[in-house]
Amino acid sequence: MTDLFVPAYDTYEIYTAVRAAFVANFDFFKYHGKMKLTKESFLANRNKWLFAGLGKKFKNESELQGYVAYAHMMRDHNKCWINNLVRDHDLLDNYKKAMKISQPRIVHFDDWLGIYETIDELKDALVLQKNTFPEPFRQWLASNSFERLNFLILLDQVYGIFAKWNEGYKGDFVWDNFYKRIEVYKKFYVNSHFLNKNLIEERVKNHFTLPK
Secondary structure (H helix, E strand, C coil): CCCCCCCHHHHHHHHHHHHHHHHCCCCCCCCCCCCCCCHHHHHCCCCHHHHHHHHCCCCCHHHHHHHHHHHHHHCCHHHCCHHHHHHCHHHHHHHHHHHHCCCCCCHHHHHHHCCCCCHHHHHHHCCCCCCCCCHHHHHHHHHCCHHHHHHHHHHHHHHCHHHHHHHHHCCCHHHHHHHHHHHHHHHHHHHHHCCCHHHHHHHHHHHHHCCC
């Protein structure tokens, strides 16, 4: 592989493995993204030219892997076929913008924390609600924005909110659809950004205790 783009067959492998993680319970990281694929199966694929086109949009495999995972998190899986990922320019542009705000050290995290006056108010907002979802999750549903998803993932690293919420909302169609995807996506997210729970927890604490 060169440092200019991802070759077509490598793109085929990455796309197939990441998609399988979302739709077929394939353990991407356990098997290091490797499935029983062959170059013969790739050459027989009528969309092989699309894989070449997708690979040319990325400088390395990590960026491509992140894009395929991002698409499956933010879009319906039926809109994440290879032709969608190549031709959906808005999706690609949004992914590139998302990568600029996905690191926990940036200002956006403090911006979202700033919605709450105290750390207790933040914790209260994360508590299971009867007949409705917690406010941060409702905000994500209303916006479908990566900024709000980024905030939820970082909070989950500290407070384990997804597992706790699943205890109360399991069986709800909207929640189940989200939870199935986020449990896969956060593995790609955490792996890509090397998140450290202690550092994020310290940032939350400092936000509410240090002078503004």
